[in-house]
Amino acid sequence: MRTSFRTAPLWILALLAAPALWFGSGSPEVQLQARETTSVQAKGDPVDRAAAALYEGIRTETLPNGLRVYLKPIPTSPVVTTMVAYKVGSSDEDLEHTGLSHYLEHLMFKGTDKIKPGDIDRITQRNGGANNAYTTEDFTNFHFDFAADRWEVALQIEADRMRNLRIDARHEFQQEKGAVIEELERNEDTPWDLEGKAILPLLFGKTTPYGHPVIGEAQQVRDATAGVIQGYYNKWYHPNNAALVVCGGFDPDQALARIKELFGPIPAEPLPERKTAPAEVKRPGPVHKDMESKFEVPRLLLGFDTVRTGDPDYYALEVLQALLSEGKTSRLYKNLVEGAEIAGDVGASN
16 A cells, blocks of 8 residues: 555445456356346345445446446535545465565556656645545455545546556656565554464465565565566556446446546456465465564464455354453453453454
């Protein structure tokens, strides 16, 4: 993730608006067809009604070049969030070239022939907006927040950098490598990052797509050349490997017309086959790793194999981790921190 301007929470709703992106259009978990509107019939329960409201009125369309578009107008919102996500992340990297997805995320803000280094942040500031991005194992996400009367500048930026990114010295390739290395070094001073890095190969295996951290190995990032990053960009950054979400106070007809005008001419390209995680990592039994570190306070990190995103049990696990660890009323906090007094803090994630 870039260190940049703070973003409003509307982008979280934008993320909810595009479920098919995360699972793939042919997935058995999600069969969201490109249709004019998406409507969810809520039952009587207030929670059901609140959840249904998030998905009510989502307009979807797939352009001829494969770009999937999700529009969620909220007429009362003074803000519009624009999000573009590419189906590529650290799990798609070769083990000899880790960290490319995250490095490329940074470089996406360095410009094109039309956009000079620093221009994206200057444009964002000048229009009173916010921008940021983040990389995961499975996708890379870019988002802008602007007032409803000036949000279309985000579309112009995203359409330009989808295929016109310049990865060279003029566009601060080496300077941004320094920023990524600094981020890596900060992680070395964060105990949870070190422990998270150590547990990945234990859970997934050293040679699997999920066995290394998203940010990559430091030496491989240092060794990455402009040519290697350019090749990675050319392989994955195409409209047929992306989804565009617009959420907030905008007119959907006007938005779709503008999206077709800006993104429609960008051609689709053949995409490589994505790597898949092993269905199961074979282990003789529970495994553990003891680590010596410079940190005085001992820490314990436990990891468990669970289910893939989209499995019905995934959502139950989301609720479970909240009950276990979110806030001072959570089960783990009350029992380990306040009760037994054997921990200073607790946390969990799914």
